[in-house]
Amino acid sequence: MSKTLLYLLFAIYLMATSGYLLHIVWRRSFVAAVSLILVFAGVILQTALLGHRWWAAGYLPVTNLFATLFFFSWALALIYLYFELRYRIRATGLFVMLLNLVLLGGALPRDTSISALIPALDTPLFSLHIIFSFVGYAFFAMAFSVGVLYLCQSRLNTQLLPDLPTLRKINEEAIFLGFGLFTLCMVAGSIWAHIAWGHWFSWNIKSVWSVLVWMFYAGMCHAKFVRRWQGGVYAWLSIAGFGVVLFTYLGIGLLLESNHPLE
Amino acid sequence: MMVSGNSSKPFLLKLWALGCSLKLAIALASAATLVIMGGSLVMHYNPAIFAGMEQEVMGQWLPQAWSHAPLLVFWVPLSGLCILLFALNTLCCLIDWLIMVRVRWRKTGEYLIHAGFILLTVAYLWGNLSGFRSGPHRLAPGERMSIPNMPGYHLQLKEFTPLIEPSGRPLDMINKLVLWKNDRQVAQKTVRINHPMVYDGLVILPSSYGQDIQGFRFHLPGTGFVDLVSGSRLPISSDLLLVVHRFIPNARQDKKGRVVEIGRRLNNPALQISLLGPAGTIWQGWYFLRRQLPEVMVGAGIYLRPVEPVLTTFSLLTINRDPGDKVALTGGFFITVGVIFAFFSFYRKRTIDDRPEI
Numbered sequence: 001m002s003k004t005l006l007y008l009l010f011a012i013y014l015m016a017t018s019g020y021l022l023h024i025v026w027r028r029s030f031v032a033a034v035s036l037i038l039v040f041a042g043v044i045l046q047t048a049l050l051g052h053r054w055w056a057a058g059y060l061p062v063t064n065l066f067a068t069l070f071f072f073s074w075a076l077a078l079i080y081l082y083f084e085l086r087y088r089i090r091a092t093g094l095f096v097m098l099l100n101l102v103l104l105g106g107a108l109p110r111d112t113s114i115s116a117l118i119p120a121l122d123t124p125l126f127s128l129h130i131i132f133s134f135v136g137y138a139f140f141a142m143a144f145s146v147g148v149l150y151l152c153q154s155r156l157n158t159q160l161l162p163d164l165p166t167l168r169k170i171n172e173e174a175i176f177l178g179f180g181l182f183t184l185c186m187v188a189g190s191i192w193a194h195i196a197w198g199h200w201f202s203w204n205i206k207s208v209w210s211v212l213v214w215m216f217y218a219g220m221c222h223a224k225f226v227r228r229w230q231g232g233v234y235a236w237l238s239i240a241g242f243g244v245v246l247f248t249y250l251g252i253g254l255l256l257e258s259n260h261p262l263e
Numbered sequence: 264m265m266v267s268g269n270s271s272k273p274f275l276l277k278l279w280a281l282g283c284s285l286k287l288a289i290a291l292a293s294a295a296t297l298v299i300m301g302g303s304l305v306m307h308y309n310p311a312i313f314a315g316m317e318q319e320v321m322g323q324w325l326p327q328a329w330s331h332a333p334l335l336v337f338w339v340p341l342s343g344l345c346i347l348l349f350a351l352n353t354l355c356c357l358i359d360w361l362i363m364v365r366v367r368w369r370k371t372g373e374y375l376i377h378a379g380f381i382l383l384t385v386a387y388l389w390g391n392l393s394g395f396r397s398g399p400h401r402l403a404p405g406e407r408m409s410i411p412n413m414p415g416y417h418l419q420l421k422e423f424t425p426l427i428e429p430s431g432r433p434l435d436m437i438n439k440l441v442l443w444k445n446d447r448q449v450a451q452k453t454v455r456i457n458h459p460m461v462y463d464g465l466v467i468l469p470s471s472y473g474q475d476i477q478g479f480r481f482h483l484p485g486t487g488f489v490d491l492v493s494g495s496r497l498p499i500s501s502d503l504l505l506v507v508h509r510f511i512p513n514a515r516q517d518k519k520g521r522v523v524e525i526g527r528r529l530n531n532p533a534l535q536i537s538l539l540g541p542a543g544t545i546w547q548g549w550y551f552l553r554r555q556l557p558e559v560m561v562g563a564g565i566y567l568r569p570v571e572p573v574l575t576t577f578s579l580l581t582i583n584r585d586p587g588d589k590v591a592l593t594g595g596f597f598i599t600v601g602v603i604f605a606f607f608s609f610y611r612k613r614t615i616d617d618r619p620e621i
Contacts, residue, residue, distance in 0.1 A: 198583035219292035
């Protein structure tokens with residue numbers, strides 16, 4: 001992948017984020033519209049880059065830290081677009097795109113070369129596992145962003161942000177969709193583990209924390225029916241849940257020895 | 264899911280209401296999450312105790328680990344209890360939903376996920392109490408081995424071919440395997456990475472491979488190259504036969520003249536040889552390849568010149584048994600269908616402005 005195109009992509013997302021910031025300061029709707037167009041352009045470029053890497057590698061190249069950060073960033077941008085088009089959340093984009101910049105910024109200095117696929121990963125189940133996993137993570141990241149904004153809005157009560165019921169609705173939708181996709185990731189991963197290693201669940205640290213992520217969000221899918229927890233507590237849970245996701249994704253891969261190393 | 268109870272209800276109804284309680288589900292899921300979170304850190308910092316957790320099924324690992332370090336492993340049965348209670352709570356909710364399915368059919372997706380979770384819990388318990396994990400088992404082409412813990416079952420490796428890139432990177436390990444039950448062939452498959460042999464809960468898959476020194480190749484003037492391995496019989500002339508009894512890749516002769524094997528790595532190879540004539544054994548002894556040929560062999564005109572070791576490639580196989588694997592697969596299927604249904608019903612309910620509820 002050309003580093004120039006990667007920096008161009010980062011610049012596009014940076015401009016979009018700056019646009020959302022300007023929108024908050026100036027409160028001009030055309031600025032937000034331009035930012036949205038920039039996000040669109042960024043997603044198209046990122047999709048093309050991802051597609052090109054996939055075609056060049058012959059497999060979904062999400063096997064190292066650069067590739068996972070890049071894929072996570074793409075999924076988050078795509079999911080932001082989905083919520084923006086569905087709910088017109090505008091200023092909410094600032095926080096989501098900031099998170100996206102952090103992900104892409106983390107990928108920028110890393111080696112972009114595609115490494116040879118180890119034989120055990122050469123199965124469509126691996127691609128499904130990865131796609132469901134990172135799209136699920138992206139929904140959890142969206143829920144985290146919306147959770148933070150919910151807490152901000154409950155204190156600021158500003159016109160710039162969507163109202164609390166809308167933020168709550170988006171948060172619940174992101175958690176629900178994220179949980180569903182992460183569940184499919186777990187199913188695909190379990191079937192793959194069974195054919196690759198002869199067991200569908202193993203007590204290694206990555207699998208254990210993946211179950212924890214699943215249990216946490218399964219609990220959240222139930223917690224939304226507890227009246228006292230709707231809104232504020234749910235927002236805090238979304239933030240805590242994303243902490244669990246980040247530890248599962250980055251903490252284990254970078255800090256601990258696991259069968260899902262990130263290099 | 265029931266949220267509230269009534270003090271005037273009979274005890275069984277109260278118990279049922281507790282079993283179906285949403286708050287209980289959240290409490291149990293939270294308890295399991297917290298216990299496993301703490302336990303995973305204990306796991307990480309005590310690899311000596313928890314290393315076997317991946318190699319064995321829980322039913323075998325836990326009693327051993329408990330006897331060594333009960334304070335470090337107590338969280339495992341505790342988390343298991345939380346998950347078991349969570350699964351029971353899920354079962355109660357599922358039954359409660361089934362009773363009222365006519366009015367609550369819109370939640371089919373969500374309750375399929377519940378059913379899948381229950382099946383996975385049952386499958387895990389079944390597999391970990393009555394299954395096993397074993398290996399790596401060394402098997403050379405043509406060899407046959409008994410399947411551990413399954414009397415009457417044997418596995419035979421017909422052919423083995425490791426596929427290796429020019430760079431030396433292993434690509435695949437192709438094993439032609441036959442499974443026998445009381446000398447009746449019950450399964451046959453070419454097993455390679457991500458393509459295991461699956462039979463009645465058994466999963467047989469390649470884990471690695473290696474090479475072993477079987478013997479040595481020699482040049483014999485007038486004959487050409489000959490491979491001498493344990494059991495080889497080489498006719499030298501019409502009335503002289505050379506028999507190899509044993510090959511040792513790294514042998515040592517002690518002060519009493521006894522030859523012992525000190526390893527399988529090639530270092531000091533030796534052949535135990537007999538020379539047989541028409542009247543019987545002419546000579547029997549050890550030929551150390553690093554030394555001169557025994558005088559009796561030179562005298563008989565056998566000028567063997569060592570050329571290279573004869574290597575045999577063997578496969579290392581993992582053999583696991585999980586009798587609950589089909590139940591787990593059914594659970595996975597329920598969950599997958601449940602997620603698809605739930606997504607559909609979620610948007611359907613939002614379209615008709617109905618609050619999505621699980």
